[in-house]
Amino acid sequence: APLALTVGYLISLPLLKIFTQKYLKGVDVKSLLKESMVLYNVSQVALNAWMVWRFVDAVVNKNHPFIGDIYSTSAGASYAIWVHYCDKYLEFFDTYFMVLRGRKDQVRCILCLL
Numbered sequence: 001a002p003l004a005l006t007v008g009y010l011i012s013l014p015l016l017k018i019f020t021q022k023y024l025k026g027v028d029v030k031s032l033l034k035e036s037m038v039l040y041n042v043s044q045v046a047l048n049a050w051m052v053w054r055f056v057d058a059v060v061n062k063n064h065p066f067i068g069d070i071y072s073t074s075a076g077a078s079y080a081i082w083v084h085y086c087d088k089y090l091e092f093f094d095t096y097f098m099v100l101r102g103r104k105d106q107v108r109c110i111l112c113l114l
Contacts (some may be wrong), residue, residue: 009092016099037097047087055082081096 020029058064058077 005089013095013099016096020100020102024100029102033097034098040093040097042088044091046081051080051084051087 055077057078059066062076064077
């Protein structure tokens with residue numbers, strides 16, 4: 001699944017760039033995406049704050065070792081780290097927002113590779 005998601009992401013970027021250049025030429029995409037971007041950013045901040053709180057709580061209050069332990073799963077740190085891993089796929093939307101807004105300076109290195 002991670003490989004398929006990554007390949008799909010890498011294929012979708014140039015397709016989104018072509019779509020944006022061809023069909024959204026005269027549209028003010030930045031104003032259309034403003035509410036979505038605010039909601040996305042607020043949810044990312046809340047999710048990351050929850051993950052930090054959950055990990056600190058597990059280490060400080062539930063005696064989970066700071067440097068990993070494959071046997072300690074009841075403290076909740078393992079779940080927070082798994083959610084953090086899954087959140088990396090949601091963070092692909094940052095790049096989509098940049099491509100849709102035409103921010104080529106921020107995504108140039110990714111689009112050059114494709």
